[in-house]
Amino acid sequence: MDVLIHVFVALHIIGIASLLGGFLTQMKAMGAGTARFVPAMLHGALTMLVTGVALVGLNEADGNHVNNIKIGVKLLVLVVVLGLVYIKRDEETVDKGAFAAVGGLTMLNIFIATLWT
Numbered sequence: 328m329d330v331l332i333h334v335f336v337a338l339h340i341i342g343i344a345s346l347l348g349g350f351l352t353q354m355k356a357m358g359a360g361t362a363r364f365v366p367a368m369l370h371g372a373l374t375m376l377v378t379g380v381a382l383v384g385l386n387e388a389d390g391n392h393v394n395n396i397k398i399g400v401k402l403l404v405l406v407v408v409l410g411l412v413y414i415k416r417d418e419e420t421v422d423k424g425a426f427a428a429v430g431g432l433t434m435l436n437i438f439i440a441t442l443w444t
């Protein structure tokens with residue numbers, strides 16, 4: 328079970344790479360107001376949701392303690408990110424505010440995951 332949990336943590340991190348990487352490649356365009364939500368960001372956000380929920384289930388099944396408040400906050404933040412990226416996925420350009428919010432909230436979730444022990 329430990330190996331499976333670690334595999335899902337790895338997939339969770341691949342999801343972060345896709346979501347945050349997509350954001351970082353668009354930062355120059357964001358400054359010019361021409362950024363868009365690239366498919367990697369939507370797929371990354373979906374990967375975060377699926378692997379995150381799986382990690383909760385696997386840890387519960389293995390008898391590990393899961394901090395439900397921390398996970399609830401992370402889930403809430405991700406729902407906002409996923410909602411924004413999904414709704415605006417076909418827009419040619421996304422305004423600076425919405426784009427920056429997705430990047431900022433993604434980074435917030437990384438700090439919640441690592442600093443909230």
Ligand code: HEM
Pocket residue numbers: 336339343375376378379380382383386393394398401402405408432433436437440441
């Ligand atoms: C943008 C969204 C997210 C980011 C950036 C993120 C980030 C991370 C990181 C960096 C880790 C590994 C660090 C560690 O093990 O302490 C982690 C672990 C984990 N994540 Fe996420 N996560 C996100 C969303 C979610 C969601 C939506 C869920 C559940 C519904 C979730 C559930 C978990 C669980 C259960 C673990 C392993 C146990 C733990 O450390 O609490 N994550 N996450």
